Amino acid sequence: MAAWLVAGLGNPGPAYANTRHNVGFMVADELARRAAGSFAAPRGMRADVCETRLTATGMGGIGADAERVVLIKPRTYMNDSGVAVAKASAFYKIAADHLVVIHDELDIDAHTLRLKKGGGDNGHNGLKSIRSSLGGGDFYRVRFGIGRPPGRQAPADYVLNQIPASLREDLALDVDRAADAVEALIREGLPAAQNRFNS
Template identity: 65%
Template sequence: MPDGTWLVVGLGNPGPTYAFHRHNVGHMVIDELARRADSPLAVARLMRAAVCQTRVGAGGIGGVGADAARVVLVKPRTFMNESGGPVAKLLAYHRAKPDHLIVLHDELDLDPGQLRIKFGGGDNGHNGLRSIRKSVGTGDYHRVRIGIGRPPGRQEPADYVLSNFRASQRVDLEIEIGRAADAVELLVREGLAAAQNRFNG
């Protein structure tokens, strides 16, 4: 079990208008992890985020015991392009290092149903990732990339990510949110290689 506190951040935009947008899948996964942990998110106003603290051990999230790693679940309450501020503040507050940061985000370059886990890399035009790099000072953190696919026809990517999932996609979306939550638990519990071997295939 890795030492130190893990910060798990789901990217999205705040408020009910954006709640079911493709850009908000990171928020959706945090909600699922908080549900599993039976630990509701609470607003930390000074941090500009909704957070909860839990642990991940051999029995999963919400577990107890000496082997359970401390985990802070985070939904920034800023807009996507300002996500870095809350992330940097929370890393400092919890004395967590960037290599113990996991960011969940939507990915245009992956088809719906695809999931990829990696450490480091570029921002690929994603405003949330760009903001985190600017505020934290590095891109060397874990990413769980959740595929949403490319927009159909000539629809602009910016309009596509700020649109709701179709009703016909909701069942598959729930499955993918569950898989992404599973990936976070495995990443914390067993490390990057184990999570990639299971989910990157």
């Protein structure tokens, strides 16, 4: 049974930890937490990696139905995410049809998820880098809506500024739901997961 590669996108380092651009990291962290796993930094991998399994009972389960799942958080900056994803794909021998990328999405309202396969990068530099490194975009995406910036705030400032403390409780619920969506996508397939989580 082919393994799955789940890449949460973000920027490394504490300065970016609580920013909207790092919601992919947050979802990957939640999946690792559910698996009682931890991230390590294998030499030459360009990503923090957590290897686990997913069963009907959830992340970290064991059994004949267990799907092998490799969670990664690129150690490159967002614009070079493709370097880390391509290295992990090659090392674990995982094709694009078993790749799930979790990323922030300006053009989707906050608290909204959209799951899809393929498509363009919609101006997202992380996706652009992955498409370039893999030679195509035919992978799964969990698009985590963050909405457009208020007023005249520049999109770059909006995605890279710290998320206000007043919004973090709602964010935690959104991260939890996105982690559920990743599990459903792997276990149940795209159409079933879309029916449950696309809003």
